[in-house]
Amino acid sequence: xxxxxxxxxxxxxxxxxxxxxxxxxxxxxxxxxxxxxxxxxxxxxxxxxxxxxxxxxxxxxxxxxxxxxxxxxxxxxxxxxxxxxxxxxxxxxxxxxxxxxxxxxxxxxxxxxxxxxxxxxxxxxxxxxxxxxxxxxxxxxxxxxxxxxxxxxxxxxxxxxxxxxxxxxxxxxxxxxxxxxxxxxxxxxxxxxxxxxxxxxxxxxxxxxxxxxxxxxxxxxxxxxxxxxxxxxxxxxxxxxxxxxxxxxxxxxxxxxxxxxxxxxxxxxxxxxxxxxxxxxxxxxxxxxxxxxxxxxxxxxxxxxxxxxxxxxxxxxxxxxxxxxxxxxxxxxxxxxxxxxxxxxxxxxxxxxxxxxxxxxxxxxxxxxxxx
Numbered sequence: 001x002x003x004x005x006x007x008x009x010x011x012x013x014x015x016x017x018x019x020x021x022x023x024x025x026x027x028x029x030x031x032x033x034x035x036x037x038x039x040x041x042x043x044x045x046x047x048x049x050x051x052x053x054x055x056x057x058x059x060x061x062x063x064x065x066x067x068x069x070x071x072x073x074x075x076x077x078x079x080x081x082x083x084x085x086x087x088x089x090x091x092x093x094x095x096x097x098x099x100x101x102x103x104x105x106x107x108x109x110x111x112x113x114x115x116x117x118x119x120x121x122x123x124x125x126x127x128x129x130x131x132x133x134x135x136x137x138x139x140x141x142x143x144x145x146x147x148x149x150x151x152x153x154x155x156x157x158x159x160x161x162x163x164x165x166x167x168x169x170x171x172x173x174x175x176x177x178x179x180x181x182x183x184x185x186x187x188x189x190x191x192x193x194x195x196x197x198x199x200x201x202x203x204x205x206x207x208x209x210x211x212x213x214x215x216x217x218x219x220x221x222x223x224x225x226x227x228x229x230x231x232x233x234x235x236x237x238x239x240x241x242x243x244x245x246x247x248x249x250x251x252x253x254x255x256x257x258x259x260x261x262x263x264x265x266x267x268x269x270x271x272x273x274x275x276x277x278x279x280x281x282x283x284x285x286x287x288x289x290x291x292x293x294x295x296x297x298x299x300x301x302x303x304x305x306x307x308x309x310x311x312x313x314x315x316x317x318x319x320x321x322x323x324x325x326x327x328x329x330x331x332x333x334x335x336x337x338x339x340x341x342x343x344x345x346x347x348x349x350x351x352x353x354x355x356x357x358x359x360x361x362x363x364x365x366x367x368x369x370x371x372x
Contacts, residue, residue: 013044013146014109014127015215019179021107021129030105030132033140044144049094051082051141053102059083060098063140065091072116088117094126094143101128101141109211109275113150121150174222180215181226184208184247199287203278205247210264211274213243240264263288266295320346336362 020040024031041048050064059081070076072090082095093114100108111125126145130138187205216223227234230250232242240261248257263281272280284290336352 013047013144014125015180015211016176017041017044017127017129017142017144018107018109018211019176019183022183029135030130030138032133032135033131033142036131036142047146048142048144049091051095051098051143052139053141054139060095060141062091069094069145088115090116090122090124090145090147093124093147094128094145097126097128098141098143101130102138105130105136105138107275109273111273122147123150124148174219174225177212177216177219177222177226180212181246184212188248200278200282202288203281206260206264206281207274207277209240209243209247209260209274210267210272210277212247213240213264214274216243259288259292262295263291266291266298269295269298322348 021031024035038045044066046066046068048064048066049062049069052061052063055061061079061081062077062085063079065073065078069091073086077084077091082098085092085095093112097108097110107127107129109125109127111123113121113123116122124145124147126143129142131140131142132138184205187201187208216226224234226246227242230246232245232250235241238261241257244257244260244264245252248260264277267277267280270280281287281291284294286293337348338350338352340347340349
């Protein structure tokens with residue numbers, strides 16, 4: 001059973017804690033630990049661990065260990081170093097990922113399976129949240145994890161099918177979806193065309209949208225309420241389209257929505273989640289456009305077709321540069337220009353933003369020519 005398939009409390013912990021951390025971070029980047037209120041996370045305290053990284057000359061230590069995680073251990077590891085954590089313990093599933101937080105300076109979520117000390121297959125999902133006194137150097141990492149045995153997960157799924165019980169969804173999911181949607185919209189509106197990180201910012205925004213998509217799948221009734229309120233409809237053949245319209249706005253450019261939806265679809269087919277998506281898009285040849293082409297090829301049965309290496313275009317020096325009079329909110333790296341020769345000069349008449357199909361064909365041809 002794929003760990004990504006199990007839902008319920010195991011899934012909600014990552015979204016609820018991420019949204020809580022995101023609210024604490026606000027504009028300061030990484031929030032300080034003192035901003036966290038124990039009462040706000042009381043529901044998860046038995047599933048949490050606080051990792052202390054304040055001593056740069058020593059290994060991280062376990063400041064606080066939740067009761068359920070402690071019960072899984074044969075010894076009390078409070079204030080002990082992480083090297084003393086036994087393998088095949090739930091606690092090790094969390095701490096194995098802490099270096100990723102230090103590298104990215106951002107929360108990371110994870111899901112997988114492992115065999116515990118009793119040789120049972122355990123499906124788990126967790127999250128690690130960084131905290132910093134100065135907004136830059138990480139002093140603490142708060143980790144949380146929820147789990148279920150594969151046997152229990154399969155039994156629950158069979159019971160649901162046998163009894164024909166509708167989705168275990170109720171109005172309690174609506175506030176969570178609304179809160180997550182607002183967080184996604186904040187990321188959308190926070191993108192700046194003048195920021196050199198704009199492409200990465202878009203990738204991170206799409207990662208949050210992908211996480212939101214997974215959350216909506218866990219709360220189908222509440223998701224439908226969101227769609228109804230916005231005048232949108234679920235689309236079986238294009239499931240990411242309404243999600244993107246919710247986050248980016250129903251009047252957002254339809255071509256971009258279609259491209260983003262295709263990119264998300266291809267990423268999911270390649271086992272990507274919201275956390276891994278930014279790096280996946282950044283490293284995939286052609287980024288979003290490369291994923292769009294790969295997705296179209298997979299649908300048409302020509303997935304083996306070579307994808308143009310758009311990154312080769314980054315190596316070409318520009319023949320001219322000029323500043324735009326107005327900011328362009330288009331996050332695409334390339335565009336078409338309509339020019340007119342004027343003796344030794346070239347007049348740029350218009351930026352042809354809308355003709356994406358022609359742009360894609362030209363880029364693919366040009367990239368191929370540069371490579372040969």
